[in-house]
Amino acid sequence: GLLVGVLALQGGVREHAAAIAATGAAAVPVRRPGDLEGLSGLVLPGGESTTIGKLLRAYGLADPLEDAISGGFPVYGSCAGLILLADHLVDPATDRDGRPQETLGGLDILVRRNAFGRQRESFETQLVFDGLDSLPSLPPGAEPPPVQAVFIRAPEVEKAGDSVRVLARVRDAQPGPVPLPSMNRSADPGMVSAPEPDSVARIVAVRSGNLLATSFHPEITGELRIHELFIQMIRGEA
Numbered sequence: 001g002l003l004v005g006v007l008a009l010q011g012g013v014r015e016h017a018a019a020i021a022a023t024g025a026a027a028v029p030v031r032r033p034g035d036l037e038g039l040s041g042l043v044l045p046g047g048e049s050t051t052i053g054k055l056l057r058a059y060g061l062a063d064p065l066e067d068a069i070s071g072g073f074p075v076y077g078s079c080a081g082l083i084l085l086a087d088h089l090v091d092p093a094t095d096r097d098g099r100p101q102e103t104l105g106g107l108d109i110l111v112r113r114n115a116f117g118r119q120r121e122s123f124e125t126q127l128v129f130d131g132l133d134s135l136p137s138l139p140p141g142a143e144p145p146p147v148q149a150v151f152i153r154a155p156e157v158e159k160a161g162d163s164v165r166v167l168a169r170v171r172d173a174q175p176g177p178v179p180l181p182s183m184n185r186s187a188d189p190g191m192v193s194a195p196e197p198d199s200v201a202r203i204v205a206v207r208s209g210n211l212l213a214t215s216f217h218p219e220i221t222g223e224l225r226i227h228e229l230f231i232q233m234i235r236g237e238a
């Protein structure tokens with residue numbers, strides 16, 4: 001069977017290991033470079049990206065992982081894991097010496113940390129998620145049910161490069177710019193009716209090559225399909 005590592009330095013390790021095990025693959029905790037041997041893929045869990053990033057370097061895992069990622073090693077990052085896979089951060093945390101936090105990179109995305117607010121503003125929602133229609137768990141021809149997603153101090157993908165496929169967005173109802181009632185519509189021939197209140201669609205799941213990343217946590221809702229998709233990617237079936 002497949003061996004899939006779960007980075008076990010900090011954060012929600014157990015839940016990801018359980019989700020991997022539920023797909024039928026074996027989950028292995030990764031704490032040091034030697035643990036990477038024989039793995040077919042790796043999950044970077046949620047937690048605190050600054051802490052995990054520091055520990056990755058302290059444990060000598062950052063360099064081998066960056067090399068592996070450049071070589072096509074499959075990695076799934078959830079929440080802090082998405083941040084770690086980002087090439088660019090809008091607002092990297094800085095340490096005492098003013099140095100910005102480092103990521104592993106690999107995904108050509110620009111990420112804003114904590115884009116949905118603080119811990120108190122955590123929320124759960126259902127998402128339309130692209131690319132789940134070929135999973136074995138779904139009866140043929142059936143429309144995949146929405147993905148149950150939990151957002152905890154979640155990052156947002158503000159920009160995704162051409163190599164990156166957007167898999168899910170969350171609609172954020174925003175009080176959009178409400179136009180003043182026009183006294184003289186003929187002065188503005190482009191405006192036929194007042195626009196709907198703006199609804200901003202924010203990118204929360206992406207894939208590029210063998211890298212998969214979600215802003216949200218699928219591992220704490222019993223949602224298994226994101227991990228199943230990752231296993232399919234590892235097998236070269238998705």
Ligand code: GLN
Pocket residue numbers: 045046047048049050078079080081083113114152153154155
């Ligand atoms: N806000 C956290 C960070 O910047 C991520 C939160 C999470 O992983 N649940 O790392």
